[in-house]
Amino acid sequence: MENSLQSCIIHLFCFVLLANASEFGVEPDECEETRCGDDGPTIKFPFWLKGQQPEHCGYPGFELSCTEDDYTMLELPHSGKLYVKDIDYYMEQRIYLYYPDGCNDPRLVPNLTSSPFSFSYHMYKYTFFNCSTYKDSSRFGVMLIPCLNSTHHYQIVALDSYADASYAPQSCWKMYDSETNPSFWNYYGDQNYILLQWNSPNCKICYANGSRCIRAEENTGTSETLCLPKQKRGSPTKLIGFIVEMVYMQAHSWWYPINRPSIKVAIQMLEGEGDDLKIPPNPFESTHSMNQSLIVPGRRSHVTLSVISESE
Template sequence: MRNSGVNSNMTISFFILLFTVGLIINLGACQNECTESQCGDHGPPIRFPFRLKDKQPSHCGYPGFDLSCDQSNNTVLELPVSVTLFVTSINYKSQVIQVFDPDHCVPRYLTKLNLSSSAFIFQEPYLYDYTLFNCSPAKRDLYYDSIPCLSGTSHHIFSVPSDSFVDSLPLTSCTKLYNFPFSVPYDIFDPNYFLRLEWSKPTCNRCERRGKGCRLKNNNRTDSETECFNVKRNGTVKKRVVTGAVLGSFSLVLILVGLYRVYTSDRIEKQHQTMIEEFLENYRALRPTRYSYADIKRITNKFRDKLGQGTFGTVFKGKLSSEIFVAVKMLNNSKGNGEEFINEVGTLGQIHHVNVVRLVGYCADGFRRALVYEFAPNGSLQNFISSADSKNYFLGWDKLQHITLSIAKGIEYLHHGCDQRILHFDIKPHNVLLDDKFNPKISDFGLAKLCSKDQSAVSMTTARGTMGYIAPEVFSRNFGTVSYKSDVYSFGMLLLEMVGGKKNVQVPEENTGQVYFPEWIYNLLEQGDDIRIHVEGENDAKIATKLAIVGLWCIQWYPVDRPSMKAVVQMLEGEDNVKLPPNPFSPAGSVRNGITMLAKRHRQELPIISELE
């Protein structure tokens, strides 16, 4: 509760800090509302005689020098009559503004462009008068180039100097359109032409050349007289400092609290990164490939093909070459402190088994972390166990038996085949991937724990795993200690789900009530009845029955009653005469509705050990 209160107070202080800083900035801005601005990060600087008409008051600019920003942060100049051009640069010392037409067709505006009513004139010293001719069908034998943006496939528009001898030109089948109302530069018909306009009034260039600013006298836009003034480049900063001092020590304390909060958060994150880097340095001997974030973007084609979304991150399809595909899991920075990343990399680096997904590489680039696995084209097992009665995705009992046996061998390898025992803690259909031949691959070791092989149990502060697959002892030590038998329970639930097809088997109405699928299956087997799911023949029935019985052995309430994974493999590989286990659902064992144990059986508890760091 104390930490919660501290966090709440820190949050309130942080928002007060933001408000205070915003107030200081606004006060400074109000005192200098005509400060130089720009559109976007790359636009030309905008200052007197120009102004941003939608953001600055009228006295910040000279009449006729209004600019604006469009949605793409282009600087826009509007000339009479409704001629809109984009500004590329402004030279305040030579008083020249360079503009261009975004459609690359300045000639279409020349009939209505009236520079005489604007503050600008063409900068080019040599201007010419032109007449436009429309030649249809298109002519290509004139001495002059056509205007591309005005011409089409069936006609050409030519600009001919007005002082040319028209009779000497091949203008047969051409129609005179009009004369331009004023002289224009020669290059104005080039689609890539940048128009350079200059202004003579106001004469702010004299102020600019002396390093001074220019403004309207008395801030009156109706009076066109201007004046030079000394520019205080750091004036705004000084005003903000003074304003901040006036706000007093309270604001200073808030700023210090906010800075400390940012510093602490950054320090903790850097500690996490240092921890990961030290781990990866020790991990180099295992020779996985380390990728940069740029590599990850290239491999995933900028994260274009999303495969799935999980608690700890998002999985994308990637390609190392034209023939090698991978699955890339981008980890969420908001989840944990890097433990899940270290778990996956550290655990998978020690595993080399055909039924465990292979770690191809990883990325630890600043705050960005990713894991690169071999690609399983058939996705997760969850996609193929929708229902044994549905033939759309049902793989067949021989294939299901092969898959369950392979998963069991993979888990048995984790428990007994590595230097240290690996407890997965999240065995479920979603975490079993299928390759192109439907061979299963156990994946997602984010919750995994390591313990010595000569120890029997692991201590845990919180339950971990997925509801429906978590062993009872993970929730309550009344059932026993947490050990590798917890994975056996999860495998048993997975096995029963494969038999029943996501528990979608139709239970007779008279047997529904509070009975759930595993108990219903047990009752049927105990009575010698078939398990009422789709089978093609006698062999399929034997396989389904054996898988169900093995699953029931694995989900015994007490860990000591469950077989090891080595024994599970032997049962799956053996004959179809596996005996039915004791009934874990009998009233003597538990009351499921109240989740209360009625029988307290004496068990020799396994010694609890600490988790290996």
Template sequence: MDILKVLLSLFLPFLFVYAKNDCSESYCAKNKFPIRFPFYLENQQPQNCGYPGFNLKCNSHGYTVLNLPFSGEFLVQTIRYSNPEIKLLDADNCLARRLMNLNLSSSPFEPYVIVNYTIISCPSEYPLTFRSHVVDCLSNDTTDLLAFYDGSDYEKYMPGCNVTARNFSIASDDLKYSDMFGLSLTWSVPNCTACEAKYELCGFDNYSTSKEIRCFARPKSGSSEGQPIAKVIALSVAIPAITLLLLLIFGISLRIYCNKRREASS
């Protein structure tokens, strides 16, 4: 039992160091932007490294992805922390279709912009005057789908077409070119803008029981917090293992010594 206590006292500090380093900035192989609080990499970092709902993943191709509960998985193009924004793309290059069914409930995000559209459906053989409004990935060989800002009355110039939706709120100010500009979402909780303004990191206060957010100084260049996690893991395993080996050698040596003394006295 005493040996176990000694081992734990030696091992726990290294576990703490590992956990601390494990919350440092992370990256997916194909993306250059850093992943840090409130975001964290699911299955690679502990949940306390990020805020609930901000879990990201690296997909099999090395790209960062975000899964929205009722809208599915999106590629992450970039993340801004000082002015909170995450920009998303569709892996199939038809973000417009995803935007028309976007549901952000049960997620911590909200649209950066909301624009109301009128959606008009026209037969593909119809001589369109407003072809620049055709959303290509929503159209097919028989039907063209056009998107106009609400308040326009273009449909009266297209008698052979049908209005399929009016006052249709979409989180994009340019539905036709949404694949180029992406879907911009923002968040208000947690609010880390004050930390970012001071060039500090944001995270949970380890000493608070109510999961309060606080600012932390960035690790200095060359400090132990910037070392690779693999090195920390190696140390956390190697040092207790060496300690255990030394204790075993000491125990065996002590037993041999005691046996020799017992034999000599008899």
């Protein structure tokens, strides 16, 4: 009977530990935030990383991959592969892209057919100039296009229709005006990047509140996304130490049953967040004094007899 009780307690301990494994942080989150390399942009829903995460971690059309050099890459269905500079999840839901060859040619309009991305509403018209030398590319609306430069040492400069007329190169000759294109070039530091945005799925509220954003189950009748609290990940070292303490407490209770804590106390010790687990300095210390020499393993010794004086 006693062995059955001990076995029952052990199984109960294991069940409670497994039930709380995710709270302790031992259950890995396959959809947790990740990145390609230390300097890469954060990858989280609706984006997901091919080869490292399952598809349900993201949304259709938001698949990213890592190159051998740890660059983050997005492949558009009809425009090929582009590198990812940064991703804005919080304000405008935008992604900053650039071509692998580094060519910032505004005539290279990405084909966004069958993709979840779109251009901004502004329309630009570019004027191309051929210059022998031109170094003032830091002005707004002025773009140097190195990939179009000639071996004869002339530079191609593009000036958008919103730029100040005084920015027009004085020592250059005009080549032609391009057709009006969607505004997709954006300044990011000292370089121009392709700027795209997405409207669906919308996770701005989730991330602004410090929550996680996940894809809603189909046919739930709710919105396409759900906001969930961020998972708290406990310390594995603390968990291991806690389990060792529990195993020791159980073994100790077999030999010294008087010190065995109640099952209610044991369960209370297992509850709560992984980071908040607190173990007493000595959970096995008994408040009863006893002569251990009289205790036989496996038997209960309730009292220790004392000598009664005959005068009493």
